Amino acid sequence: MTAAGSTTVPAPAAGPSPVAGDVRVVSARDADGKAAxxxxIDAAEPVFEGHYPDFPIFPGVCVVECAHRAATATAPGPAELAAVVSARFAGAVYPGDVLDVALAWRPDGDGWRCDAIATTARGKAASVRLRYRTTGGEPR
Structure with missing residues (x-):
């Protein structure tokens, strides 16, 4: 836990990630499946190098990765990504932005569905729907 009572999830050790920054859980999953x-988005993120050098924009795939890492950190139990059901981008994310991710979990067949809304101070950046399959272990 950090001083503010939240947890920080470092970049995943298993497998590459296009995002170097950490995901901080600010609200654990509640009884209704909501989390945040x-x-x-640090200007030093490696993906900014060469991605519109004179006007850097955080790539959409990185917004999806942030949603996935936030979902993994708040999942109801051990799960692995089964599908990116959809991703809709509504606004750009720039160096120095704070990306807030609101998550909503619900059962989906033999796994879980997680709907994520990513926003910045300028408004909605993306909505991402993810599906996870359970991998065993105890629910959290």
Missing amino acids: ARVV
Whole structure:
């Protein structure tokens, strides 16, 4: 736990990630399946190098990765990503932005569905729907 009572999830050790920054869980999953996370989009993110050098924009795939890492950190139990059901991008994310991710979990067949809304101070950046399959172990 951090001083503010939240947890920080470092970049995953298993497998590559296009995002170097950490995901901070600001609200653990509640009884209704709602949770929240935050990612500070540092100007030093490696993906900014060469991605519109004169006007850097955080790539959409990185927003999806932030949603996935936030979902993994708040999942109801051990789960692995089965599908990115959809991703809709509504606004750009720039260096220095704070990306807030609101998550909503619900059962989906033999796994879980997680709907994520990513926002910045300018408004909605993306909505992402993810499906996870359970991998055994105890529910959290």
